[in-house]
Amino acid sequence: MSTTQLGRYPIEAELGRGAMGVVYRSTHPRLEIPVAIKVLSDQYSSDPSFRQRFHREAATVAALNHPGIVRVYDFDEDGPVLFIVMEWVDGRSMRSWLDEYGRFSVDVSVDLIQQLLSAVGVAHDYQVVHRDLKPDNILISNRGKTKILDFGISKLIDDKHRLTATGSMVGTPAYMAPEQVKGEPVDATADIYSLGMILYELLHGEPPFTGQLPAVLHSQVFDRPRASTAIPSPIMEIIWKATSKDRSQRFQTCEEFAGAFHYMPKAGVAHPPVETLSAEVAVEQEMEEPTPLPARSDGHKPAGVCTYSDCNERRGWACAYTDLTGRKCNSWWCRRHIQFIERTPFCPRHASVIRALAPTANTIFEIKNRPAVDDRALPLAALVAEDVDKDVTELVRRRYQNRQDVTIARDRTVRQTWSGRNDVAWERSWAALKSQGYLIRIAVRVAADEPDFVQLLIGNTVVFKEVPDWISRRREGEPPDHGDRARFGKKLFGAILEHVDAPRPVPSAVPAPAHQIEPPPPPEINRTLIEGMVLRVAASATKVTGYEVADVLALPFSA
Structure with missing residues (x-):
């Protein structure tokens, strides 16, 4: 292989080496943007059946068009070498960030996993399962956007191993689903299991199962991830469901997994000034009579009882939201369900209103264009x-x-x-x-x-x-x-x-479809005839209309 050129791509620098091959930096000759080129190792490039599957899978992988998946521009070959041309990402791998910081906060971890679920869910819609999700295969751009590497490639590697060894496994032991460890067929829930393991590591600082390889593989099949003091109990419950040993008990789709974060029980995290906390006895006397609003719960609640469905807590606060007409919300919420912004209590709906408008103001009290209290x-x-x-x-x-x-x-x-x-x-x-x-x-x-x-x-x-x-x-x-x-x-x-989004580039190694309709050939032009037509026009009056020119040249004319 040339060290300066790979097909039509100039090699600018080597970025790294791994089990699958070598990655280089280059520039796309047509798009004029930086790209990364992954050159597959000889054990794959020299396998004729692998080369056939490589080209067959190209169109499917190239169709994975999502900002959370590293975009594939080309599948190609240069002599005996197979390579993939991919989107260049300014950033670092998730593994690099974990090595530097150890673990992430709850908010950052949930945000990262939500981004990953969005991308993996789209791939699953195309019936593409990654099979080897891990922090090393996830990039985080300088803007905080996650990007997943090697979609479709792990399936090719898996297929190759299955052809050569019955019951073989492909993946990284610390993130592998039990069915992968046992060499069984995998489906989308294997990726969900891996994402649950990644979420655990983001919060705890290391995967649930570590140590010698046999011990890790045994734990993946039989043990549940141990609870961690760094992981809130509602999120631990989500991780346990995502990493269930029985795949039918896991989240069945990425959307179910993502939705669990929106509906998980919230800890009592409201810590307002002590003097603002109401006394249970004085609730009814201190509360203003609220203006009637659309019902917020399944049934009517008496004054001074938390408005949240299925909550009967009386100790709490009234929502302080006031619209431009002076109308107040005054709905009642307990410690678990009230939200404080700048030491001011708001119900969940109006807290979202304040947060949405706050970036344009220095403080929440300077927000303009507040919508009506009952605006949805x-x-x-x-x-x-x-x-x-x-x-x-x-x-x-x-x-x-x-x-x-x-x-x-x-x-x-x-x-x-x-x-x-x-x-x-x-x-x-x-x-x-x-x-x-x-x-x-x-x-x-x-x-x-x-x-x-x-x-x-x-x-x-x-x-x-x-x-x-x-x-x-x-x-x-x-x-x-x-x-x-x-x-x-x-x-x-x-x-x-x-x-x-613009149409995706067609991989150069994918053969053109059969029975393609060719465009008609251009008409033959008689130069002598054209010259005679022009002379006839020139010999006529100096000023002629478009219709007259067309008539002299015997051409169709449309006004």
């Missing part, structure tokens, strides 16, 4: 936009990364706008701009007159409008499904990909 549009817009924020930001950045004249703009807050002439709406947007204006603008909007409908705008055109499933279930009186929020986020982001 802004909280829904803020919730849905936050769920897709990192993916949309990375999508826009990735699309215009080689354009020095383009600026990427991302709203940090939900802004008030107008739907039609007089109707208020709330939206959050992402855009790519040039000096002349927008190249592209993406917005998630919820109108005040339709507070249950989420709209997606590309430019000024509404391309998606739908009621989230959890709202539909609540309307019908159905029990909540914890995966609804993640599924809706995936559906919304899928609509963004469909309308925004």
Whole structure:
């Protein structure tokens, strides 16, 4: 293999070596962007059956278009060498960060695992299982975006081992599902198991099972991860479900896994000034009579009882939210369910309103354009936009990364706008701009007159409008499904990909489809005839109409 050129890609530097091969840095000759090239080792490149599967899997892997998956631009070969051309990521591996910091906070760990679940869920929709998820195969960009490496490659390696050794296993022991250890067929739940192990390590600082290889493999089959003082008990329960030895008892989809974080019991973390805590006896006398609001629970609660469903706690606080008309919320919430922002108590819905508007103000008391107390549009817009924020930001950045004249703009807050002439709406947007204006603008909007409908705008055109499933279930009186929020986020982001992202490059090693229709050949032109036509026009009057020119040249004319 040449040390300076690989096919049409110039080799600029070696980045690293591993069991699968060597990774180099290069520049894409057509896109003019930096890329990483993974050259597979000889044990794979020299195997004829592996080469056939390599090219057969190329189209499937290249179709995995998600900002959380390292994009594959090309599957190719240079003589006996097989290589993969991938997106270049400015950042470091998750393993590198763990080695430096030991472990992450709860908020950071949950954010990282939610990003991974979003990407892995899309791959599972294409029936692609990673099989070897681990911190070494996950990159974290300088912007905090996770990127998964080697999707599809692990399946090729797995297939090769299965052809050569019955009951063989492919993966990393500390993150392998029991069925992988036993050499059984794997499905999407094997990736879910690995993500549960990764979440444990992010919070605890090391995987659940460590030590000699036989002991680790035995524990993967028979032992449950031990509880850790660094992991809150609600999250530990989620990890135990994700890493169940019986695959039927695990989360069956990434969306179910992601939804568990939204519905897990929350610890009593509200620590307001002691003097603001109400006495149980004085609750009814100190509370102002609240203005009637839409019901927040399944049944009516007496004054001074927590508004949260299935909670009868009396000791608590009234929500301090006040809208522009002076109307107060005053709904009552206990220590577990109240939320404090700048030492001020808010109910969960109005806490989300304050957080959505706070980035534009120095303090929460300077926030302008506060919606009405019973407005539901802004909280829904803020919730849905936050769920897709990192993916949309990375999508826009990735699309215009080689354009020095383009600026990427991302709203940090939900802004008030107008739907039609007089109707208020709330939206959050992402855009790519040039000096002349927008190249592209993406917005998630919820109108005040339709507070249950989420709209997606590309430019000024509404391309998606739908009621989230959890709202539909609540309307019908159905029990909540914890995966609804993640599924809706995936559906919304899928609509963004469909309308925004450029078509994927076709891998050069994939043969063209059979029976391809060839374009017709260009017509033959008689130069002498054309010269005669031009002379006839020149010999006519100086000023002629388009119709007259066409008539003299005997050409069709359309006004």
